[in-house]
Amino acid sequence: MVRFSVLGSGSCGNSYIFSTDSREQTLFDDAASESSILVDAGYSLKQLKLRIADGGFDYDSIQSLFLTHLHPDHAHCAGTFARQTHKPVYVSRRCRSLASHEYLALSLPEGSERTIDPDSMVNVGPFEVSCFYTSHDSGGSCGYRIEVDGKVLVIITDTGVYNQEMVMAAKEADVLFLESNYDVEMLRRGPYPLRLQKRVAGDRGHLSNDQARSLLLEAGFDISRKHVYLIHLSSNNNTVELVSRAMAEFNATVCARGERYCGVV
Ligand SMILES: [Zn+2]
Ligand SMILES: [Zn+2]
Numbered sequence: 001m002v003r004f005s006v007l008g009s010g011s012c013g014n015s016y017i018f019s020t021d022s023r024e025q026t027l028f029d030d031a032a033s034e035s036s037i038l039v040d041a042g043y044s045l046k047q048l049k050l051r052i053a054d055g056g057f058d059y060d061s062i063q064s065l066f067l068t069h070l071h072p073d074h075a076h077c078a079g080t081f082a083r084q085t086h087k088p089v090y091v092s093r094r095c096r097s098l099a100s101h102e103y104l105a106l107s108l109p110e111g112s113e114r115t116i117d118p119d120s121m122v123n124v125g126p127f128e129v130s131c132f133y134t135s136h137d138s139g140g141s142c143g144y145r146i147e148v149d150g151k152v153l154v155i156i157t158d159t160g161v162y163n164q165e166m167v168m169a170a171k172e173a174d175v176l177f178l179e180s181n182y183d184v185e186m187l188r189r190g191p192y193p194l195r196l197q198k199r200v201a202g203d204r205g206h207l208s209n210d211q212a213r214s215l216l217l218e219a220g221f222d223i224s225r226k227h228v229y230l231i232h233l234s235s236n237n238n239t240v241e242l243v244s245r246a247m248a249e250f251n252a253t254v255c256a257r258g259e260r261y262c263g264v265v
Helices: 045-054 078-085 093-098 101-105 164-172 184-189 194-201 209-218 240-246
Strands: 002-008 015-025 030-039 062-066 089-092 113-116 122-124 127-133 142-148 151-156 175-179 227-231 252-254 261-264
Touching: 002 045, 002 151, 015 045, 015 142, 030 127, 030 142, 045 078, 062 078, 062 127, 078 089, 089 093, 089 127, 093 101, 093 113, 113 127, 127 164, 142 164, 151 164, 164 209, 175 209, 184 194, 209 240, 227 261, 240 252
Parallel strands: 030 062, 062 089, 089 113, 151 175, 175 227, 227 252
Antiparallel strands: 002 015, 002 261, 015 030, 122 127, 127 142, 142 151
């Protein structure tokens, strides 16, 4: 059984936790120990810990942190987390090799630096994690496919376009976390200057509700067996109602900005 939580999503902060009990047989006892991984850490460490505890998860069970990219709404406390816990923090190999200002600013202690690339799998306790590159204005941004206890969980966020690799990952997912950032009309009529509108809607921006819906349709997302969480809704250019309407035929949870959602698979 895998427990998971969208600890929060949207421009105010993004983070996800995945947790499983692994029973260890010892000579005298069989003790259940919880093992967890975190994807993104876009809050202050204090706020992140609160959200983890409120969701009924154990902060100390976190084995590793995986970052999708280095924008502050995803990586805000990654450095603090690593310096306090000395746990591994993964970014994509491309992201690491760019050695951007944002990466260096994380000040990861040497022992915490790890990379992941699409050709190989990373094993963290019972979790098998692989990544795929996304198209975003943050070098080496990526999404994740997590396999644990025979279940597949996939995160696709912060990408201006989607590709066949993402469609395949969505097809395989038992639980999918998919960006549904903006409504095209609302963005066009909204308060953003044209330059910013172009950034959001560009190839290296975010997924619109229409794009997210197309991805689900292309993946033949099986609504009788699977669940999708629509994440990273823009506060200026989208509403929960608009996303719910666009996704009416899917078994979907629309994640309001900043709210926490828990599930089990
Ligand atoms: Zn971003
Ligand atoms: Zn973001």
